[in-house]
Amino acid sequence: MAETDLRLARVALTLLAEPGTRAVHRLVARHGPHEALSMALAGEIPDEAARDAVRARLGAGDPRPAAETALATGERLGARVVIPEDDEWPAQLATLEHVQLAGTDRRVDRELAPPLCFWVRGAWPLAEAFDRSVAIVGSRAATQYGEHVATDLAYGLAEREWTVVSGGAFGIDAAAHRGALAAGGLTVAVLACGIERAYPVANTALFERIADTGLLITEWPPGADPLRPRFLIRNRVIAAVTRGTVLVEAAARSGATQTVRRAIALRRPAMVVPGPVTSAMSVGCHEILRLHDSARLVANVGHVLEEVGRIGADLAPTAQGPENPRDQLDDQATFLLESIPRRGAISPDALAVRAGVDIRTTLRKLTLLETLGFVTRRDGGYALVPLALRRREPP
Amino acid sequence: MAETDLRLARVALTLLAEPGTRAVHRLVARHGPHEALSMALAGEIPDEAARDAVRARLGAGDPRPAAETALATGERLGARVVIPEDDEWPAQLATLEHVQLAGTDRRVDRELAPPLCFWVRGAWPLAEAFDRSVAIVGSRAATQYGEHVATDLAYGLAEREWTVVSGGAFGIDAAAHRGALAAGGLTVAVLACGIERAYPVANTALFERIADTGLLITEWPPGADPLRPRFLIRNRVIAAVTRGTVLVEAAARSGATQTVRRAIALRRPAMVVPGPVTSAMSVGCHEILRLHDSARLVANVGHVLEEVGRIGADLAPTAQGPENPRDQLDDQATFLLESIPRRGAISPDALAVRAGVDIRTTLRKLTLLETLGFVTRRDGGYALVPLALRRREPP
Structure with a gap:
């Protein structure tokens, strides 16, 4: 085949x-x-x-x-391989094709091409999971303050149905995942080793929880070691697949600041949480804010939404990849579809109110959406059909 | 007369x-x-x-x-009145003539004209005291963190012979003065009431220390009450007389953020110390950093010096006030004069080393500087002559 x-x-x-x-x-x-x-x-x-x-x-x-x-x-590990030829491939990764980092000549800073494939654990189709996503990154050696802020931001984003994306490290990464999970939200850990490698091992239980309700993804095949440069290679994916990156705590020139530099190079919102100037763990954050005019200080989830909300649908590169079936929908149908919760079903009445569309139109458009395979009837209401279960379009 | x-x-x-x-x-x-x-x-x-x-x-x-x-x-209080016709009047206050604050129509935001006079306690001629000066402002209800940072910055600035300028309030103002005093530096409290009014009363001892070695100044005559709007009126002077303003801690829309807004309108460096996003006392700081592209995040005294060092001699408006007698000095004499400490005497040998000028030239130039009235022999070395004691030039 x-x-x-x-x-x-x-x-x-x-x-x-x-x-x-x-x-x-x-x-x-x-x-x-x-x-x-x-x-x-x-x-x-x-x-x-x-x-x-x-x-x-x-x-x-x-x-x-x-x-x-x-x-x-x-396959034995329950991991699928997703490739750019698949419908669920996140089109925004194509922005990595021509991106360049200023003022550096390191190999990992030059070799920023898009991934060739992902190994994936978790049920969500990638494109849907990353459609409204924000990266939260930061130091492994985070302080209580940093972990508190990361958890809080992730919780707030997840509550508003934004996907949280981070690495799999201790500190800020783990705090972000925990915050998203606590809100019952979708969280994605992007690893820098084989999908079966729980690295660090102490995060094993966390990885299992993430795979259960969110996604574990990696570019490396099973068995690949978490080598140091791989974290930097991986960081370009975190920056490119999300609508923006939030840096919570980072020592000077740490790996997490490198993710933000990639977001800046990709012209994605680069957001930085400040901290006490007396904390070594905020030096990298303040450094980014001082050196990059495009980096924005954010102090709460409202500030983050203000940044990532701005660019809206501009994220996906134009005329890239197969045509999005949603393009065929009219404004009202699109609006209704966007208003259906990611998880669970919603009654037509509640949906009409949420989308601000009258109930007659809502019912008519729901029938259309059902026919097109976007929604399905469930629990006396309508629920989203994950992209992976939809009819494959001919290539 | x-x-x-x-x-x-x-x-x-x-x-x-x-x-x-x-x-x-x-x-x-x-x-x-x-x-x-x-x-x-x-x-x-x-x-x-x-x-x-x-x-x-x-x-x-x-x-x-x-x-x-x-x-x-x-006169009975030991306060002199300084007016723009005096040599010691700080010429940079003229920048207030045409400054405008954007997006406000409050009286205190429109009426930003330069002062008509100052009531002054303390020996330093104003122009000299403010020549290399930085404002450190912030909240009365400062946290330990804010007071620590304000003290630290003021100490560092004073150590490098920069004058610290602030108001007379509790919290950041008092911490800044204490830091400068601890470094044996020059600090100036700009009051919003009569010079004899120790407001707040608990700062009485601090005001006496400031008047002893630095300056207490105010635009209001003896007996004037510290009315609320006067703090805002006063803030334009703090912003205009210094080379830049540092905001350490401030609640949203506090008076201290107003001082920074004035510095921004005056195109002076507006510097902001960030803090934990969990602290209400840093909300105003983060607000300024988010709203004003020209506001710069500073985390230490080096960052502050980088900002205020940039503008150098550009501060004074051109062709304003009498010619500066220093303009007549050649490079070596200027360099030697700048290298003499503000307080105390220095031996010609030590001065030659400090200025990087050979000892013969140093001795020759010192004789010239003494003849011109810039320096005087004292304690077996040379000391600066305060501007106020120098020959008045004909108007």
């Missing part, structure tokens, strides 16, 4: 080069995953550094059987 | 209208203090609101004898 082959080729490519490698991404963009893999296997990568790196990894053997093993392992 | 008459006329005018009244300032600028006073007494003020206010105060009787009494009282 061609689709499986696409997945296999992409996974094999991630075994040959670290995610973000521009030369590999360009090959795939120009020639497709199969041809790109063949070229990589034949050493035909224009970029010398990438060619050398791929050659070194080829020393470990043909990546195709290894990719098959990885896919089988993933 | 004409000079006494000028002072008397200006003091009489301050008895007829609150400081900052533009109509009165314009009269003085166009016709001189004497003629302006005559016109005010005759009810010839073009602005209706100002005319009515002056007429109401004239009901209390002729302001000239009251002004004479005030001057006699001031």
Whole structure:
């Protein structure tokens, strides 16, 4: 099956080069995953550094059987592989194609290409989960203050049906996930290692809770170690997949400040929570606010919503990926669809009030939405149909 | 004596209208203090609101004898009256002439004219004291954090021979003065009432210490009450006389944030110390940072110096006031003069090292500086001659 082959080729490519490698991404963009893999296997990568790196990894053997093993392992772990050819692929990741970080020449700062694939645990289709999402990042060695603020912001965002996105570390990352979970919201941990690696191990229970109701995702195949540079490679995804990034606490030049720098380069809202100037854990935050005019100080969830609300639907790059089926809906249908809660059902009456649409129109449009496969009747009302369950459009 | 008459006329005018009244300032600028006073007494003020206010105060009787009494009282209190005609008048106050605050129509936000005179306790000539000065302002109900930061910043500034300027309130104001005093530095309290009014009374001892080594100044004559609007009227002076204003802690829309707004309108560095977003006492600080692109976050004394250091000698309006006698000095003499400590004497050897000038040149230039009246021999070295003791230039 061609689709499986696409997945296999992409996974094999991630075994040959670290995610973000521009030369590999360009090959795939120009020639497709199969041809790109063949070229990589034949050493035909224009970029010398990438060619050398791929050659070194080829020393470990043909990546195709290894990719098959990885896919089988993933399936056993309950992890699916999502690729750009899938409907649920978040289109906004394409903004990574041309982004450049100013004033740096480190490899991890140059190799910012979009991911080749994601390993995913959790039921939510990626595009839907990330449609209204905010990253909350910060220091591992957070203070009580930082954890309190991160939890509070995540709770407030989740309560308003925004997805919270972070890494899987102690401190701010964990506090953000806990806040979102406490609000019964959707939270996503973007890992920098294999999906089965609970790293740090002490967060194992947290990861399980996240996978149950939200998403665990990673670009790395099962078995991949959480190597130091991978956290920086991963950070470009956190910045690019969300509508904005909030930095809560960070020491000077910490990894979390690097996520914010990526958000700034991507022209996404870069939001920073200040703290006491006497706290070393706020030095990185204040540094960002002092150095970057586009970074905005935020002190509460209202400030965050003000920033991420602004850009609205401008997030997705124009004419990128398959046509969004929602584009066919008229304004009222779109409005009604947007007003249906992410979880649970809503009665037509309640929906009409929430969307500010009269009840007759509401009923008519709900029938249309049901016919198109966007909603389903449940518990005497209507509920959203997850994107993954909808009819696949022909490619 | 004409000079006494000028002072008397200006003091009489301050008895007829609150400081900052533009109509009165314009009269003085166009016709001189004497003629302006005559016109005010005759009810010839073009602005209706100002005319009515002056007429109401004239009901209390002729302001000239009251002004004479005030001057006699001031002398008894050890306070001198400084007027714009004096060499020591800080020329930078002229920037208040045309400044406008955006988005407000309150009287105190419109009436921002330069002061007509100052009542002063303390030996320092105003122009010298304010030449390198930074305002540190903030909340009366400051937290321990805010007081700590204010004290620390003031100490650091005073240590580097910058004058600290603030009001006379509890909290941040008092903490700033204490920090500067602890460093043996020069600190100035700008009051919003008569010079003899220790307000708040609990700060009496602090005011005495400030008057001993620094300056207590006010625009209001002896006996004037610390009325609420006067703090806002006073704030324009704190913003205009310094090279920049640092806001340490402030509740939303507090008086201290108003000082920063005045600094912004005057295009002076407006610096803000952030704090925990969980603290009500930092809400005003974060508000300023969010609303004003020109406001800069500062976390330490280095950040403050970076801001106020930038504008250098640009502060004084061009072609304003008498020529500065220092303009006649060559680079080496200027450098040596700048290197002499504000207090105490320095040996020629130590001065040569400090200024990075060879000892022969140092001795030659010191002789020149002594002849010109800039320095005097004392304690086996050389010390600065305060501006007030120098020969008056012909007007």
